[in-house]
Amino acid sequence: MERMVDVGEVQLFVRELGERSDEPSLVVIHGGPDVGHGYLVPGFADVDRHVVLFDFRGCGRSTRGLPPERLQPEYVVEDTRRLIEELGLGQVDLLGFSTGGRAAMQFVDKHPELVRRLVLASTTAYDGRAAEEYLAGWDEYQRRERAAKPEERNSTIFVWDLAKAPAYLELLESLGDEGDWSWERAMAGLYHPWCPGDPETILRDFAKPILILHGEKDMGFPVQLSERLHAAVPNTQLAVIPDTAHMCHFERPDLWSAQLNTFLG
Secondary structure (H helix, E strand, O other): OEEEEEOOOOEEEEEEEOOOOOOOOOOEEOOOOOHHHHHHHHHOOOOOOOOEEEOOOOOOOOOOOOOOOOOOHHHHHHHHHHHHHHHOOOEEEEEEEEHHHHHHHHHHHOHHHHHHEEEEOOOOOHHHHHHHHOOOHHHHHHHHHHHHHHHHHHHHHHHHHHHHHHHHHHHHHOOOOOOOOOHHHHHOOOOOOOOOOOHHHHHHHHOOOEEEEOOOOOOOHHHHHHHHHHHHOOOOOEEEEEOOOOOOOOOOOOHHHHHHHHHHH
16 A cells, blocks of 8 residues: 655655554665665565555655755654654554664664664664775675766665666666755765664663664675674674675565564564
8 A cells, every 4th residue: 555644744655565463563764865665665575564664755755845954864763753653553663774774773762662673674883984894805895886887876786696786776767766865965964863872872772672684795784784783782683694785675585574574473
């Protein structure tokens, strides 16, 4: 089911998969924030749960044309809270993907009572300098980075199996333009942090089950960062999808959804 949901200042484009049940719904915060949630849909076809995905404000089919100061991570977090309220979901399971994983950390810091279990997928708790340490010595990443073409939209970096990169690029291009969030503003430091607190402390204080779900060959956030977080936060489980990169849900949706079903079960 697809619909627009009014959450106050904005309307969010929402997609619901599966049927509501006595089990908590799974609410998904996508990454980017350059496009809406559509690139994540392949990962949820076999998830045994009512799943709620939505486009951020300024993305996809949600409200566009907002003043730049209203495009900030804290508004995404508040929109998520209002969406849970408007849909009457009660306590949910929450999945944050990539940048959305950082937003999910901010969400459980502000609203821990609304979340039963947390999934951090293809994301990181650490700053860019931590990733660079591993990427600098990774020959395959360096080779792909040098060979990348703008028209490929990082498909050959986000997908490990290069035979699947054209299909991923086709999926991205089907989602339309890149929305109102500006990479120029991001590079200029004009966006607030997606997780303004210390992630390790936030997740330890959350003290509920957390699944860290990551591609073995992730070239955006190397898997070593997930291993580091898992070692630092006792209430985490780590599941690594072999031979997949950042978009592991797209490359191996069977393994990805199986990990979700086991964890949320």
